Amino acid sequence: MEIELTDSIEVSQTYSKSFLLGLYERMVTCRQFEDRVKLLFLEGTMPGTIHQSQGQEASAVGVCAALNQDDFITSTHRPHAHAIAKGLTTEEMMLELFGKSAGCSKGKGGSMHIGDMSKGMVPAIAIVGGGMPLAAGMALSFKLRQRSQVVACFFGEGATNEGAFHEAVNLAAIWSLPVIFVCENNLYGASTAYSKTTRVPRLSQRAEAYGIRGETVDGNNVVKVYEATRQAAEECRRGEGPVLLELLTYRRVGHSRRDPAHYQDKDEQAFWFGRDPIDLLANGLVSSGDVSEAELRDIDARVAQTIEDAVTVAREAPLPTEADLTTDVFAMELNR
Amino acid sequence: MKHQSIVEALREGIAEEMERDPDVFCIGEDIGVPGGFGGAFTVTLDLEKRFPDRILDTPISELGFIGAAVGAAMMGMRPIADVQYSDFLFLAMDQIANNAAKLRYMSGGTIKVPLVLRAPVGATGRGSQHAQNMERFFIGVPGLKIVAPSNAYDAKGLLKAAVRDDDPVLIFEHKLLYGSKGARAESGTTNASSDVPDEDYVVPLGTASVRREGSDVTVLAWLLMLHESLAAASLVEPGISAEVIDVRSLAPFDWQTIGASIEKTGRVIIVEEGPKTGGVGAELAAGIMERFPDKLIAPVTRVASADIPVPFSPVLENLYRPDRQRIAAAIRDITS
Numbered sequence: 199m200e201i202e203l204t205d206s207i208e209v210s211q212t213y214s215k216s217f218l219l220g221l222y223e224r225m226v227t228c229r230q231f232e233d234r235v236k237l238l239f240l241e242g243t244m245p246g247t248i249h250q251s252q253g254q255e256a257s258a259v260g261v262c263a264a265l266n267q268d269d270f271i272t273s274t275h276r277p278h279a280h281a282i283a284k285g286l287t288t289e290e291m292m293l294e295l296f297g298k299s300a301g302c303s304k305g306k307g308g309s310m311h312i313g314d315m316s317k318g319m320v321p322a323i324a325i326v327g328g329g330m331p332l333a334a335g336m337a338l339s340f341k342l343r344q345r346s347q348v349v350a351c352f353f354g355e356g357a358t359n360e361g362a363f364h365e366a367v368n369l370a371a372i373w374s375l376p377v378i379f380v381c382e383n384n385l386y387g388a389s390t391a392y393s394k395t396t397r398v399p400r401l402s403q404r405a406e407a408y409g410i411r412g413e414t415v416d417g418n419n420v421v422k423v424y425e426a427t428r429q430a431a432e433e434c435r436r437g438e439g440p441v442l443l444e445l446l447t448y449r450r451v452g453h454s455r456r457d458p459a460h461y462q463d464k465d466e467q468a469f470w471f472g473r474d475p476i477d478l479l480a481n482g483l484v485s486s487g488d489v490s491e492a493e494l495r496d497i498d499a500r501v502a503q504t505i506e507d508a509v510t511v512a513r514e515a516p517l518p519t520e521a522d523l524t525t526d527v528f529a530m531e532l533n534r
Numbered sequence: 535m536k537h538q539s540i541v542e543a544l545r546e547g548i549a550e551e552m553e554r555d556p557d558v559f560c561i562g563e564d565i566g567v568p569g570g571f572g573g574a575f576t577v578t579l580d581l582e583k584r585f586p587d588r589i590l591d592t593p594i595s596e597l598g599f600i601g602a603a604v605g606a607a608m609m610g611m612r613p614i615a616d617v618q619y620s621d622f623l624f625l626a627m628d629q630i631a632n633n634a635a636k637l638r639y640m641s642g643g644t645i646k647v648p649l650v651l652r653a654p655v656g657a658t659g660r661g662s663q664h665a666q667n668m669e670r671f672f673i674g675v676p677g678l679k680i681v682a683p684s685n686a687y688d689a690k691g692l693l694k695a696a697v698r699d700d701d702p703v704l705i706f707e708h709k710l711l712y713g714s715k716g717a718r719a720e721s722g723t724t725n726a727s728s729d730v731p732d733e734d735y736v737v738p739l740g741t742a743s744v745r746r747e748g749s750d751v752t753v754l755a756w757l758l759m760l761h762e763s764l765a766a767a768s769l770v771e772p773g774i775s776a777e778v779i780d781v782r783s784l785a786p787f788d789w790q791t792i793g794a795s796i797e798k799t800g801r802v803i804i805v806e807e808g809p810k811t812g813g814v815g816a817e818l819a820a821g822i823m824e825r826f827p828d829k830l831i832a833p834v835t836r837v838a839s840a841d842i843p844v845p846f847s848p849v850l851e852n853l854y855r856p857d858r859q860r861i862a863a864a865i866r867d868i869t870s
Contacts, residue, residue, distance in 0.1 A: 301642070302642070303640060303641050303642035303644075304642030304643065305642075306639055306640060306641075306642050307640040307641065307642065311640040311641075313640075313641060314644075315641065315644050315645060316644075320608070320637075320645075321637060321640045321641045321645070323632075323633065325628055325632050328601075328628055328629070328632060328633060330601070331597060331598050331599075331600070331601020331602050331604070331605065331629055332601055332602075332604055332605035332608065332629075332633060333605060334598065334601070334602045334605060335601060335602030335603055335604060335605020335606040335607075335608070335609075335613075336605040336606065336608065336609050337605075338590075338602055338605070338606050338611075339605070339606040339609035339610070339611045340609075342559065342587070342588070342606075342611065343611075361597055362597055362598070362601065362628070364598075365593075365595045365597050365598025365599075365601075366598055366601065366602070368593060368595065368598065369592065369593065369595060369598045369599060369602055372593065525643065526638060526639050526641075526642055526643030527638065527639050527676055527677055528638070528677070528679075528701045529638060529643075529646045529648075529700035529701050530699055530700045530701055532679065532739055532740035532786055
């Protein structure tokens with residue numbers, strides 16, 4: 199199953215300029231957010247730990263662009279790009295990362311649990327594979343209530359060796375649930391290479407074992423990701439789900455915090471860095487003649503300003519107080 | 535008014551809640567297979583005839599279907615999930631402890647998880663892995679409510695309260711108290727049937743109940759041990775007046791009812807089926823000593839099982855499980 203990994207995107211006339219620039223802007227927002235967060239973390243003003251997604255923007259943005267606003271996603275310990283792609287603002291996210299009470303989870307979730315149910319994102323589940331049974335259950339609720347919503351369940355290739363993957367995919371399969379299982383295969387589970395943990399060359403092959411459709415796509419080509427997800431979502435809405443999508447991508451940064459990723463092979467890095475998802479789309483847009491370099495730089499600058507504003511707001515926002523410590527544990531307190 | 539066993543009361547309670555609210559559904563293994571057994575202890579027997587779309591039989595897949603129940607609950611459904619033996623909850627521990635219990639807090643109070651999870655406990659001639667009293671493993675997980683009914687009235691009332699509650703509620707039920715009939719009947723059972731009103735009622739979560747009034751010593755117990763404790767209280771009459779409290783709510787504890795009794799008696803014995811070390815009784819004892827140090831005229835005493843896996847041979851199993859004689863001896867000890 200050879201997958202063509204091209205070093206350019208041919209932008210077709212199928213899509214409007216504003217749609218494609220929207221994809222570009224969201225991917226740039228993901229990248230700039232992560233880069234800014236990394237600086238904040240290194241300067242020591244941001245608490246906690248971070249798992250970043252530079253290099254994986256096309257999978258987050260391409261998938262979410264194919265979803266409706268009332269569709270849901272589940273995410274992982276590496277959730278920032280997913281959140282931005284699903285419509286969370288960089289401000290509510292930055293506030294959360296700074297642990298502020300105005301954050302999207304009142305500072306109680308943090309980086310690894312970022313989410314906003316009103317925007318269709320479950321707080322990220324940071325146990326590898328842990329979000330997959332949840333996604334099946336969310337989809338079950340859509341089926342029981344006869345709604346046409348779908349769930350896109352993000353996970354890394356490492357999660358496919360968890361029992362939760364097997365149980366969730368199997369449940370979704372026997373009940374034809376509307377779940378798109380989105381495997382972002384960035385070739386490393388923390389520091390351990392895919393080839394050391396998995397014998398099948400393509401994870402989409404595992405779909406066959408569950409009697410469902412699987413497909414591997416160039417995860418750095420945002421248009422291909424969008425198209426594959428749109429098709430999967432349509433199948434799910436028709437009751438023909440679930441679908442397993444494997445998106446081939448690469449993490450340009452370490453697993454977490456200060457990991458320099460010395461385990462990544464140099465040639466492999468060179469190959470993937472040479473096909474950065476943002477550059478691929480930008481080059482495609484410019485060579486199509488419809489978009490100028492200047493337009494892209496304008497977007498870059500606008501995004502940078504938005505993120506800088508978010509940082510300012512987040513730095514100045516009030517911290518939670520002791521009164522916030524024990525609230526939000528129960529919906530119905532038993533006063534005992 | 536009718537006289538029912540715990541299984542009959544639970545079955546009726548589940549049916550009434552499903553009738554009342556279309557978001558209530560049951561999910562578990564072998565719970566609604568025509569010609570099957572209606573769950574391991576017949577609680578859901580024949581309910582699939584009345585609710586063909588809402589009694590969901592799952593693969594043997596505790597992590598998967600309990601996680602799916604959490605996911606559906608998160609979206610506003612009210613699943614009643616059950617495992618055949620509470621020992622199997624270990625397989626789903628991640629979904630219960632990391633997801634069901636924490637999603638509300640991690641989301642800054644925006645998510646509700648109205649999940650009901652039923653699980654049979656108790657040593658019943660099945661060796662070590664279908665026998666444990668699993669309550670202990672969950673009382674220290676913030677975000678969970680836990681109840682353990684000792685009679686049919688409470689079983690139905692607590693079930694209804696649990697279904698209507700917006701937080702995850704675990705209901706631990708005892709195999710020897712069910713009153714299951716036919717091929718699924720247990721031997722060596724204790725009669726826990728009771729009068730059950732025809733009209734709708736709930737037993738509020740978070741409440742204990744004084745089952746027998748007394749003035750010399752407070753005996754705290756739940757499930758099967760409540761029945762043994764009541765028998766023990768009769769054995770020590772007329773010399774000793776023992777008050778017996780059905781703890782019933784294991785998270786949170788009803789300190790008001792427990793404290794009022796201790797104020798009267800000054801002596802406490804905690805009776806628990808399950809190893810003494812790290813049990814529910816340990817938390818009760820510590821809580822009592824923190825809250826009511828001036829009321830105690832004797833150190834708190836525990837009657838519990840040995841720190842061993844549950845043995846198979848009936849003679850060993852009977853030695854493992856506290857009984858009325860051991861409880862009566864403890865009562866005599868503490869009052870002498």
